[in-house]
Amino acid sequence: MILYFSATGNTEFIAKKLAAKSGDGCIDLLPRIKNKNYKPIVSKTPFVICTPVYICEMPRFLSDYLKNVPLKGCRDVYFIFTSGGYAGISGNLAASLMRKKKMNYMGHAEFKMPRNYVASDMYPELDKEEILRRIEQSEKQTNKVAFQIKNRMKLRSRYVFLFEKLVTLPFNPLWVKFRQPSKDFYATDKCIGCGKCVRNCPLNNITLKNGRPLWKNPCAHCMACIGNCPVEAIEYGKITQNKNKYNIGKYLKRREE
Ligand SMILES: Cc1cc2nc3c(=O)[nH]c(=O)nc-3n(C[C@H](O)[C@H](O)[C@H](O)COP(=O)(O)O)c2cc1C
Structure with missing residues (x-):
């Protein structure tokens, strides 16, 4: 069974490709996380947990959810990480979490996808060609990974040295303590009050007041609100004003055209 969380579509894209190629089922964890639904998830096939990387590990709200939800049936578990190119210690932390749940960690695969983090000027924007190239490369990579998972092979990944672990x-x-203020998020006059940002927020941190979103704390900076707004009405301070707000859907559409 393939389980995924995805804020701006990269991880969902990979999860659904893997599901289609391995003939397995696929569950979006967002409604479960939002509703604190800890009903056991049962699978006869290995669990394949697909997640974006947030500052070198899976999102904290996802690891907290996985700690608490019973995974029943098959004891094998794989992890799939999508990132902008550096997954850090994500695999080590996932392995340790799964061992505590008495699961058999079968390894992880990393997919280099377009970066979705727009709320900082630290990361230069990728051009359209590079975004499409990363999506295409990753799509090809799903063939091999789906085959390996279907045949219960262990996934081999980059070795993370002790020094790198200590540094990261x-x-x-x-980051969680100092770099995730939500006060800089706001909606411009383009906002149509559709509430998509409210529905997409994994932490239930957004409410509508007089038809406009209001952000509370803590915020995971997952980019689900800003990336998926249908009228691009959401900004983060001045940083995002002239930036392309990423979601994979825009590029998949362009690819078809
Ligand atoms: C808060 C945040 C932190 C991130 N940290 C990293 C990181 O440490 N390394 C990296 O390569 N990409 C990082 N990224 C980029 C995402 O991991 C990447 O774009 C991912 O594919 C997004 O998946 P999604 O579209 O399924 O949400 C970060 C993105 C966000 C929103």
Whole structure:
């Protein structure tokens, strides 16, 4: 059974390709996370957990959810990480979490996808060609990974040295503590009050007041609100004003045209 969380569509794209190629079922974890639904998930086939990488690990709200939800049936579990190119210690932390759940960790695969994080000027925007190239490359990679999972083969990934682990381990906790203010999010006059941002927020942090979204804390900066707004009405301070707000759907459409 393939389980996924995806804010801007990259992970969903990979999860659905893997499901189609392996003939397995696919569950979007967003409604379960939002509703704190901890009903057991049962699977006869290996669990394949697909997640984006947030500051070198899977999102904290996802690891918290996985800690608490019973996974029943098959004991084998694979992880699939989509990132902008650096997954850090995601695999090590996922393996440790799964061992605590008495699961048999079968390894992980990393997919280099377009970067969706627009709320910082630290990462230069990718051009359209590079975005399409990464999507295409990753789509091809799903053939091999689906085959390996279907045949219960262990996935081999990049070795993470102790030094790298020690350096990257504090990144995420520091980020969670200091770098995720939601006060800079706002909706412009383009907002139509459709509530899509409210429905997409995994932490239920957005409410509509007089037809306009209001952001509370804590926010995971997942980019689901800003990336999926149908009228591109959401901004983050001045940083995003002239930026392309990423979601994979825009590019899949262009690819078809
Ligand atoms: C808060 C946040 C932190 C991120 N941190 C990393 C990172 O450490 N390394 C990296 O390569 N990409 C990072 N990214 C990029 C995403 O992992 C990548 O674009 C992912 O494919 C998005 O998946 P989604 O479209 O399914 O949400 C980050 C994105 C966000 C929103």
